[in-house]
Amino acid sequence: MNDVVDLLAAHRSVRRFKSDPIPEADLHAAVRAGQQAATSSNIQAYAAIRITDSTVRERLVSLTGGQEKVAACPLFLAICGDVRRHRLLAARAEVPHASNLEGFMLAVIDATLFAQNMVVAFESMGYGTCYIGGLRNDLAGLHEVLGTPEGVWPLFGLCVGVPDQETSVRPRIGPEAVLFDDVYPDDDAVFAAVDDYDRVIADWYRANGIKTPDWSSRIRKHFEELHRTGSSAWYRKAGASFE
Numbered sequence: 001m002n003d004v005v006d007l008l009a010a011h012r013s014v015r016r017f018k019s020d021p022i023p024e025a026d027l028h029a030a031v032r033a034g035q036q037a038a039t040s041s042n043i044q045a046y047a048a049i050r051i052t053d054s055t056v057r058e059r060l061v062s063l064t065g066g067q068e069k070v071a072a073c074p075l076f077l078a079i080c081g082d083v084r085r086h087r088l089l090a091a092r093a094e095v096p097h098a099s100n101l102e103g104f105m106l107a108v109i110d111a112t113l114f115a116q117n118m119v120v121a122f123e124s125m126g127y128g129t130c131y132i133g134g135l136r137n138d139l140a141g142l143h144e145v146l147g148t149p150e151g152v153w154p155l156f157g158l159c160v161g162v163p164d165q166e167t168s169v170r171p172r173i174g175p176e177a178v179l180f181d182d183v184y185p186d187d188d189a190v191f192a193a194v195d196d197y198d199r200v201i202a203d204w205y206r207a208n209g210i211k212t213p214d215w216s217s218r219i220r221k222h223f224e225e226l227h228r229t230g231s232s233a234w235y236r237k238a239g240a241s242f243e
């Protein structure tokens with residue numbers, strides 16, 4: 001359709017990188033693109049912490065559940081929701097800074113749009129990326145490493161570098177399963193779309209040597225139990241509210 005849509009449709013996560021460093025100009029161009037994402041009421045509630053220290057990177061490998069790419073990629077960013085500057089502004093003016101679930105969600109949404117714009121910018125320059133949700137595996141341990149102040153909430157990591165692997169685009173569920181007219185469809189329609197997708201993704205898993213029968217079984221297993229149950233307590237400690 002056009003170059004931007006083609007780029008977006010060609011996205012795939014990259015988990016092995018060449019060691020070529022990323023020029024500062026490329027990083028700054030991506031950050032500027034990230035910052036130009038829409039942001040709720042222009043609050044710009046995000047930050048990216050670049051981890052350059054190799055010892056810290058190694059520590060992050062274990063904190064993210066043994067994800068070696070976190071140390072091996074040339075650029076690793078910890079993406080955070082950040083209301084620190086808003087709080088400091090309020091404190092300096094001696095006015096209250098109100099905080100509830102809405103404030104947390106604004107920061108998460110803003111930071112995610114910021115990160116995704118960066119991803120698109122990096123991919124447009126020929127780099128590969130991989131988000132790292134494993135950054136939330138042990139938020140207390142992560143805090144020991146990053147020392148983020150109150151009001152800064154690490155959300156996920158981002159590996160960036162020149163790809164050192166061939167990867168194929170992972171198919172998604174059909175658009176009819178995510179775009180509806182006027183009303184949400186009935187459960188039969190939901191099942192029909194999922195069953196179609198299971199057939200497509202099963203072929204992709206087989207072709208890519210992934211030993212999962214289909215998407216349904218993967219999703220059932222993923223949600224059989226809770227993950228990262230310490231997150232709400234840690235984010236609260238870091239100044240978030242879920243009221």
Ligand SMILES: Cc1cc2nc3c(=O)[nH]c(=O)nc-3n(C[C@H](O)[C@H](O)[C@H](O)COP(=O)(O)O)c2cc1C
Pocket residue numbers: 011012013014015067130131132133134135156169170
């Ligand atoms: C918020 C978020 C967290 C993720 N965390 C990880 C992770 O910790 N490790 C990893 O290898 N991939 C991670 N991924 C990548 C997803 O597994 C990947 O995007 C998904 O399987 C779809 O594949 P694709 O990106 O190649 O299309 C994450 C993606 C997102 C959006």
